[in-house]
Amino acid sequence: MKNIAQTRLFTIAALLCAVALGGCAGGSSRIEMPDVSDQAGPAPAAPQTQLITEQLIAAEKLQREQRAHQALGHLVVADPPPYKIGPGDILSIVVWDHPELAGHGLVASSSSAEAGTTTTPPQGFVVDYEGKVQFPFAGALKLAGLTEEQARSLLTQRLARYIAQPNVTLRVQSYRSKRIYMDGEVRLPGLQAINDIPMTLLEALNRAGGLQPTADQSRIVLERAKKRYNLDLRDLVQKGVNPGAILLLNGDVVRVHSRDESKVFVSGEVVTPKALTMHNGRLSLNEALGESGGISPMTGDARQVFVVRKAAEGTRIFQLDARQKGALAMAEAFELHPKDLVYVAASPLANWHRGLSLLFPGALTQAVGVTTRP
Incomplete structure (x- = not known):
């Protein structure tokens, strides 16, 4: 039985060598694949692979800082401006010593409907859609875009034509604009x-x-x-x-x-392929590999650690050779983005074994098992 298994093993090896090297012996044993390029059209060009180096990491960091700085330049305001009156706001206007100008009942009847409620609206003067307010003696005043102080000064000037030294208090009673x-x-x-x-x-x-x-x-x-x-x-x-x-x-x-929307996917020849949640937007390549158990020592190829990223300009592919000096430091400094895919390719020996298993399912395992029996 042992001799039969050894003979079967040698036969499998000979067949593989004939398939792989047949073309070199004269070309008669080469397996010809049908040419489908004319039928399916030319294949799209694959994205260029970029090696992960210290220069690449520095360039990526600089780009992130520049994007953040540009965003902050439009948003940061050191001294916020005062509030400006807008259409829909309700103003409280009091002219001292003139209670007849209190303005009770001057609220627009549609104010409650605009607010989407059935409660009684507060008493005051509503700024209409044109930004104007109707006030006795002053007429229609354009107050939209003015601060409370500017609006009070404008109303005081108008009332001074009819009232001697008017004392006016104006403030926004309800902010709705x-x-x-x-x-x-x-x-x-x-x-x-x-x-x-x-x-x-x-x-x-x-x-x-x-x-x-x-x-x-x-x-x-x-x-x-x-x-x-x-x-x-x-x-x-x-x-x-x-x-x-x-x-x-x-x-x-x-x-x-x-945080569930910011995940990184680790697959390929790692101990435990999984989807990892980023830690408040931070996850390095080294951390992703570590939380997945690291590169599989049996089947993983440390020279081919890839990061696939979908960017605005297209798909980008980065490659790390973990066998080089300083590779671990570069992997720790290389920051991943949400939805990145970390993929570890299989070693040539693992690919050879899997190819053999597809050609002869179970044959190699049976033959090796028989030869190792006492």
Whole structure:
């Protein structure tokens, strides 16, 4: 029986050598594959593979910093401007010593319908859609775009024609002209009215009840006028930028993403292929391989560790040769992006064994098992 198994093993090896080397002996044994290039058309060019080097890591870091700096340049406001009156706001106007100008009942009848409620609206003067307010003796005043102080000064000038030294108090009683929207992993998502307190990013998060435990602090997206800005709270603090200096404007939409949306997929010849959740937007290539059990010592090829990334300019592929000096340091410095795919290719010996198993299913295992029996 042992001689039969050895004979079978030698026969399999001879057949493999004949298939692999038959073309070199004269070409008669070569397996010809049908040419389907004319039928299917030319294959698309594969993305160019970039080797992970210290220069590449430095260039990637510089690009991230430049993108973050450009975003902050449009958003950070050191000295927020005062609130400006807008259409829909309700003003409280008092002219001292003239109670007949108190303005009771001058609220527009549609104010409650605009607010979407059936409660009695507060008494005051509503700024109409043209930004004007009707006031006795003063007529129609264009107050939209003015601060409270500017509006009070304008009304005082108009009333001075009919009242000697009018003493006017004007303030916004109900803020309804400017809003932002909070969404995602916050405790109280929804609309927030902008009032006399500057609506900064921190103010909006606090009004929304703070972040949920599942929130990703590195992926806070601000949408403004068809533009999207990605904000990283931890990165802002590390750079010395106060998130309270990021001023939100009317119509802004702030979405806090979940950590489950920021995953990295590790597959191929690793001990445990899995999907990994990033740690607040941070996960290095070394950490991804470590949490997956590392490269398989039996079948993995340490020279072929790939990172596949879908970018705006197309698919990008990075390769790391883990056998080189300093490879572990480069893997630790190479930061992954959400939805990256880390793939470890199989070694040539593993590919040879799998190819043999496809040609002769179970034959090699049976033959080796018989030869090793006592």
